[in-house]
Amino acid sequence: MGSNSFPSPMNRRLLSASFALALASVAQGQTVSTAPTLAAPGQPQRTGIPGGFEIIGESLVSAQQLFLGTEDKVYFVDKVEANPTQINGHPVWASEWALASNKQRGMEAITNSFCAGGNVLGNGTWLNVGGNQAVQWGGEPASAQDGSVGPYFNADGRTSIRMLDHCDEGDCEWYLSPVPSEQRWYPTLETLQDGSIIILGGCRNGGYVNDRFQDNPSYQFFPPRGNGESIPSPILQSTLPANLYPLTWLLPSGGLLIQSNWATVVLDLATNTEKALDNIPDAVRVYPASAGTLMLPLTPANNYTATVLFCGGSNIKTDQWLAPDFHPPTYPASASCVKLTPDVSGSYQNEDPLPEARVMVSLIQLPDGKVLALNGGGLGTAGYGNNTWAIGHSYGDRPVLQPVIYDPAAPTGSKWSIDGLSASLVPRMYHSSAVLLPDGSVLVSGSNPNPDYTVGPDVTYPTEYRTEIWYPSWYKERRPQPKGLLSQYSYGGPKFDIVLDSDDLAGDVENVKKVVVSIIRPGFSTHNMNMGQRFVQLDSSYTAYADNNTAVVHVSQLPPNPAILAPGPALVFVTVNGIPSVGKMVMVGSGQIAEQPILPVEALAPAEIVPKTAGSGGSSGGGENAAVGGVRISGSLVALLSFLVSVFVFGS
Ligand SMILES: *[C@@H]1O[C@H](CO)[C@@H](O)[C@H](O)[C@H]1NC(C)=O
Ligand SMILES: *[C@@H]1O[C@H](CO)[C@@H](O)[C@H](O)[C@H]1NC(C)=O
Numbered sequence: 044m045g046s047n048s049f050p051s052p053m054n055r056r057l058l059s060a061s062f063a064l065a066l067a068s069v070a071q072g073q074t075v076s077t078a079p080t081l082a083a084p085g086q087p088q089r090t091g092i093p094g095g096f097e098i099i100g101e102s103l104v105s106a107q108q109l110f111l112g113t114e115d116k117v118y119f120v121d122k123v124e125a126n127p128t129q130i131n132g133h134p135v136w137a138s139e140w141a142l143a144s145n146k147q148r149g150m151e152a153i154t155n156s157f158c159a160g161g162n163v164l165g166n167g168t169w170l171n172v173g174g175n176q177a178v179q180w181g182g183e184p185a186s187a188q189d190g191s192v193g194p195y196f197n198a199d200g201r202t203s204i205r206m207l208d209h210c211d212e213g214d215c216e217w218y219l220s221p222v223p224s225e226q227r228w229y230p231t232l233e234t235l236q237d238g239s240i241i242i243l244g245g246c247r248n249g250g251y252v253n254d255r256f257q258d259n260p261s262y263q264f265f266p267p268r269g270n271g272e273s274i275p276s277p278i279l280q281s282t283l284p285a286n287l288y289p290l291t292w293l294l295p296s297g298g299l300l301i302q303s304n305w306a307t308v309v310l311d312l313a314t315n316t317e318k319a320l321d322n323i324p325d326a327v328r329v330y331p332a333s334a335g336t337l338m339l340p341l342t343p344a345n346n347y348t349a350t351v352l353f354c355g356g357s358n359i360k361t362d363q364w365l366a367p368d369f370h371p372p373t374y375p376a377s378a379s380c381v382k383l384t385p386d387v388s389g390s391y392q393n394e395d396p397l398p399e400a401r402v403m404v405s406l407i408q409l410p411d412g413k414v415l416a417l418n419g420g421g422l423g424t425a426g427y428g429n430n431t432w433a434i435g436h437s438y439g440d441r442p443v444l445q446p447v448i449y450d451p452a453a454p455t456g457s458k459w460s461i462d463g464l465s466a467s468l469v470p471r472m473y474h475s476s477a478v479l480l481p482d483g484s485v486l487v488s489g490s491n492p493n494p495d496y497t498v499g500p501d502v503t504y505p506t507e508y509r510t511e512i513w514y515p516s517w518y519k520e521r522r523p524q525p526k527g528l529l530s531q532y533s534y535g536g537p538k539f540d541i542v543l544d545s546d547d548l549a550g551d552v553e554n555v556k557k558v559v560v561s562i563i564r565p566g567f568s569t570h571n572m573n574m575g576q577r578f579v580q581l582d583s584s585y586t587a588y589a590d591n592n593t594a595v596v597h598v599s600q601l602p603p604n605p606a607i608l609a610p611g612p613a614l615v616f617v618t619v620n621g622i623p624s625v626g627k628m629v630m631v632g633s634g635q636i637a638e639q640p641i642l643p644v645e646a647l648a649p650a651e652i653v654p655k656t657a658g659s660g661g662s663s664g665g666g667e668n669a670a671v672g673g674v675r676i677s678g679s680l681v682a683l684l685s686f687l688v689s690v691f692v693f694g695s
């Protein structure tokens with residue numbers, strides 16, 4: 044439980060007592076060395092058209108769930124259904140896509156992973172939790188639950204914790220944790236400060252929305268904490284029927300933001316108490332209204348203060364979901380965007396609305412600090428059924444094919460842009476997903492609002508295997524190739540240097556002022572949420588040389604607070620003047636599920652451009668690095684604050 048007791052990062056009750064203590068510890072020779080460095084990332088390899096989509100093949104299973112496991116491997120997890128590819132004498136419902144070779148292999152997912160949740164542990168092992176009972180044709184219950192009967196030979200997945208270790212050899216497989224979960228369909232998973240995972244909510248048997256007979260309004264942990272029993276959650280208890288896949292983020296304060304139906308709370312895991320924030324305006328954002336949601340970049344400029352963005356969804360009243368006259372496919376989606384900065388205020392603020400109303404929209408964090416919105420439709424909701432008013436089985440309609448980009452740094456009124464972006468080739472309705480790839484493109488797949496594998500000329504929204512790559516506008520620009528990135532990042536600790544050459548700075552030393560070093564966790568994509576998705580900018584300064592347009596960028600480790608980015612694998616990028624390097628997969632934290640070491644932050648040298656020696660009027664002067672958004676504060680102030688903070692955490 045130690046992981047729950049991290050002090051608020053900037054809590055400074057302290058300074059007097061712990062200051063001396065910490066200095067003493069440092070003086071006693073706390074020697075900390077940085078992790079091994081990585082080879083410089085190269086250039087992207089694909090040939091698609093920037094701003095457009097390209098179909099790269101057909102997936103073996105429908106991409107109900109999707110995540111990037113290594114730099115090369117994307118994992119797909121589907122529900123049990125009649126996918127034509129077979130494995131072990133039954134249809135496959137999980138697979139691995141190797142990006143470089145564009146080859147796929149089926150994987151045995153063991154139990155029915157229908158509407159499971161997922162996330163990655165601090166030691167790099169992925170979890171996939173919950174699911175449905177064993178099924179047969181059409182998603183109907185199978186006559187046995189132990190995997191022994193056809194046609195699908197699947198076992199009950201409702202209490203399964205499926206695990207997949209980090210592996211790039213193309214031969215790793217899912218295995219079951221011997222410790223089961225409680226019965227949960229549509230749970231949310233969020234990784235915590237010690238690299239363990241909280242598993243929240245869900246229902247016991249499934250359905251379009253939840254009801255009190257099968258609700259599981261509680262949370263539990265993996266690895267289990269205490270006696271392993273789950274803990275009741277008042278917000279989940281009070282937000283039926285739209286309390287499935289609760290929208291959940293670990294906040295830098297250490298609290299857990301939970302948004303469910305119209306309600307919002309911050310959960311304090313040290314006391315298991317919830318603090319109510321305002322209701323969310325305009326629209327329901329959780330499944331099945333399925334808005335796009337994302338924590339905006341955490342940066343030195345915003346002092347690592349979290350703001351969460353919610354866009355789209357549907358204004359459906361609590362008693363409307365199950366009303367006989369509610370026919371989702373004709374019900375208009377919402378264009379509303381709102382944002383919340385929960386560690387500062389419990390009130391939502393309006394944000395520029397989406398250009399088009401949208402449900403089932405995914406927000407994908409790009410390494411240039413912007414956010415891609417794609418997938419979904421303009422009418423209806425997530426979910427499917429055999430209703431006469433459904434479109435086939437789909438509860439959603441009118442696909443929105445146009446992607447749109449949000450720039451958190453743009454002025455109000457112009458945050459959304461479709462400039463240079465062409466439409467997707469494929470409607471992406473219920474059960475579609477998307478994830479950022481290391482080269483900055485986005486893999487988009489899925490769409491299957493059907494009880495089983497369903498294709499044919501008469502099917503409006505078939506089981507969709509066509510898999511696309513979306514290319515950012517800068518895809519084919521020459522990417523920076525930073526030398527000296529680390530393979531592992533600590534919370535506080537020694538700074539490190541990366542080297543950018545003249546090509547990396549596009550021949551202009553002034554571009555060093557626009558260098559952003561960031562760590563992105565792309566997350567586990569399902570139901571238009573990317574559980575765990577997050578962007579954290581590392582603090583940095585530089586010594587650059589006008590003589591030869593090169594720079595040494597001085598970079599801090601992560602801030603001394605694992606609630607800013609929980610331990611586990613993530614991608615590191617170096618972006619110069621808006622052009623990101625190819626990302627490298629690295630480990631955040633100790634690589635262990637354990638309370639994370641918190642180290643003093645080493646101050647960075649002031650930013651400096653060394654002028655041309657020949658006196659030919661080269662540029663000079665310092666300055667802060669470009670921030671992704673928000674106001675600038677001086678590099679040295681950040682360094683000082685970080686130092687004070689680390690002193691407290693380290694010395695307490
Ligand atoms: C950064 O945030 C902390 C609270 O987390 C606050 O105490 C501090 O004053 C902030 N610093 C700046 C420069 O805004
Ligand atoms: C990660 O931790 C979990 C829980 O303790 C364990 O089951 C799993 O084997 C670990 N993974 C690795 C790669 O050590």
Ligand SMILES: *[C@@H]1O[C@H](CO)[C@@H](O)[C@H](O)[C@H]1NC(C)=O
Pocket residue numbers: 180181182183429494
């Ligand atoms: C729903 O439709 C599917 C496919 O058409 C069918 O197999 C299934 O039996 C139906 N379920 C119910 C409950 O009617």
Ligand SMILES: *[C@@H]1O[C@H](CO)[C@@H](O)[C@H](O)[C@H]1NC(C)=O
Pocket residue numbers: 544588590591593
């Ligand atoms: C660039 O110039 C600086 C200062 O003259 C020098 O220290 C550095 O080694 C040079 N870098 C390269 C790559 O030539």
